[in-house]
Amino acid sequence: MMTQVCSATKHRSVNLKNELRSLAMSKDQRESVAVSVESLLSDAVKMQSQCRDRSEQLAMAAALLREESVFLREQCQSTQLDMARMRRQLEELQDTKTQMEASDRMQRKLSKTL
Structure with a gap:
């Protein structure tokens, strides 16, 4: 019985050594x-x-x-304000033009009647 235990222990020991050798890496x-x-760490730092x-x-x-x-x-805001000012001026000019045209028509009518 004792020899069987020793034999089993030796067998396990040999198996462990073989496993360790297979896991062990060479220098x-x-x-x-x-x-x-080191290369990977250097690359990571870079x-x-x-x-x-x-x-x-x-x-x-x-x-x-x-x-x-x-x-x-x-x-853009400044340009929008400029455009609004120009539109008002254009409307004023168009109103003035319309008034002048109406005045011209009235003058022509008056001169025809005179």
């Missing part, structure tokens, strides 16, 4: 993984920096667009 494999991880820079650029562009939007809105 070259570990170095390769370490280099890959990408983070690029994203930060791009974010700053986009924030500046957004601020410029907001300023331009305010300027254009003010310019």
